[in-house]
Amino acid sequence: xxxxxxxxxxxxxxxxxxxxxxxxACPVGRACLTACPKAMFENMTDDYDDQVVWIKPEFRRSxxxxxxxxxxxGGYTSLPCTSACTPGAIKHSW
Amino acid sequence: MxxxxxxxxxxxxxxxxxxxxxxxxxxxxSKNWRTAKAITVGIDVGSVSSxxxxxxxxxxxxxxxMRTGSNSPDSATNAFKGVQEKTGLxxxxxxFVVGTGYGRVNVPFSHKAITEIACHxxxxxxxxxxxxxxxxxxxxxxxxxxHCDEKGKxxxxxxxxxxxxxxxxxxxxxSDLMQIPIAELGARSxxxxxxxxAVSSVCxxxxxxxxxxxxxxxxxxxxxxxxxxxAMAERVVSLLQxxxxxxxxxxxxxxxxxxxxxxxxxxxxxxxxxETAIDSQIAGALGAALFxxxxxxxxxxxxxxxx
Numbered sequence: 046x047x048x049x050x051x052x053x054x055x056x057x058x059x060x061x062x063x064x065x066x067x068x069x070a071c072p073v074g075r076a077c078l079t080a081c082p083k084a085m086f087e088n089m090t091d092d093y094d095d096q097v098v099w100i101k102p103e104f105r106r107s108x109x110x111x112x113x114x115x116x117x118x119g120g121y122t123s124l125p126c127t128s129a130c131t132p133g134a135i136k137h138s139w
Numbered sequence: 140m141x142x143x144x145x146x147x148x149x150x151x152x153x154x155x156x157x158x159x160x161x162x163x164x165x166x167x168x169s170k171n172w173r174t175a176k177a178i179t180v181g182i183d184v185g186s187v188s189s190x191x192x193x194x195x196x197x198x199x200x201x202x203x204x205m206r207t208g209s210n211s212p213d214s215a216t217n218a219f220k221g222v223q224e225k226t227g228l229x230x231x232x233x234x235f236v237v238g239t240g241y242g243r244v245n246v247p248f249s250h251k252a253i254t255e256i257a258c259h260x261x262x263x264x265x266x267x268x269x270x271x272x273x274x275x276x277x278x279x280x281x282x283x284x285x286h287c288d289e290k291g292k293x294x295x296x297x298x299x300x301x302x303x304x305x306x307x308x309x310x311x312x313x314s315d316l317m318q319i320p321i322a323e324l325g326a327r328s329x330x331x332x333x334x335x336x337a338v339s340s341v342c343x344x345x346x347x348x349x350x351x352x353x354x355x356x357x358x359x360x361x362x363x364x365x366x367x368x369x370a371m372a373e374r375v376v377s378l379l380q381x382x383x384x385x386x387x388x389x390x391x392x393x394x395x396x397x398x399x400x401x402x403x404x405x406x407x408x409x410x411x412x413x414e415t416a417i418d419s420q421i422a423g424a425l426g427a428a429l430f431x432x433x434x435x436x437x438x439x440x441x442x443x444x445x446x
Binding site: 046047048049052053054055058060092093106138 | 294382
């Protein structure tokens with residue numbers, strides 16, 4: 046399942062999509078959980094009883110600000126979460 | 140002229156609630172729950188409406204759809220009571236309850252909470268058949284785009300609950316502002332000589348002031364409704380396009396009853412929405428009741444419901 050967390054507002058679209066099928070047998074031990082400096086990712090059991098990762102609800106409506114420090118303007122050349130997730134399950138829309 | 144302004148101009152005049160949509164309670168009189176082996180219930184406590192759906196042996200038996208009250212537990216209880224009064228069914232007769240929606244964790248008698256995303260997909264699969272692949276749920280205060288497989292299992296979803304643009308609440312605000320019953324907005328939006336451009340903002344707050352400006356500029360009420368309906372359609376279509384639209388398109392939620400928005404969405408997408416005889420507003424609760432039926436079968440035995 047592709048889970049898109051985030052929002053669209055007057056300033057743009059800010060979605061993080063997670064391909065949760067890749068989470069089920071994650072080969073890198075859920076490295077995203079520790080890679081995110083703000084610990085936005087969290088383990089959860091989805092509606093179909095699969096153990097997957099999601100974005101904590103408190104961050105979903107402010108992703109543009111929450112992720113800003115990890116964007117090029119914050120000094121990063123690549124996003125820590127997408128780099129840590131070698132199966133490529135995590136994508137940012139912006 | 141808004142209802143608040145008209146009250147000031149005509150003090151004491153009866154204040155009509157144009158936004159108030161019709162609550163409904165339905166029972167399939169051809170069935171008898173007393174002869175059913177499995178009675179399961181789905182409760183959808185949304186931000187604007189609450190529904191209770193009763194499924195008997197995996198088939199829709201009854202539902203109650205009403206306005207959400209000031210707290211989720213009472214709304215869930217009242218939704219069930221509506222069905223109880225019509226059928227005589229009590230919580231002790233129910234084998235499994237699943238709660239869903241915004242207030243799903245606050246349904247006092249539910250055994251499990253499941254997200255409305257999964258429940259809407261499951262409900263849509265029942266309502267329009269296994270050809271449904273793309274679901275647009277236009278809820279009271281959020282909007283969801285969902286892809287599902289032939290079994291109604293979610294494969295992709297996107298939700299926008301940050302603003303009320305493109306939601307039922309936005310339409311209620313326009314209904315009250317125009318002083319036109321919400322059920323008439325769809326038909327009235329087509330009663331225009333020339334289709335107007337969409338209002339530039341679908342933010343409910345800004346759209347309200349923009350609509351007032353259009354009225355002052357000489358727009359008829361119907362034209363303003365058409366402009367707002369178009370803006371709403373454009374808004375949700377942009378949401379849908381983010382995950383893509385597949386054949387087998389189905390709309391759930393209260394706005395599915397508004398032909399003015401539905402037909403404009405269909406035009407923008409170039410695809411016709413699938414039809415159903417079942418109330419589009421109960422999709423979430425119906426999906427929850429069907430999940431409850433599956434869970435009951437998996438657990439193998441009837442589970443008593445807390446009273």
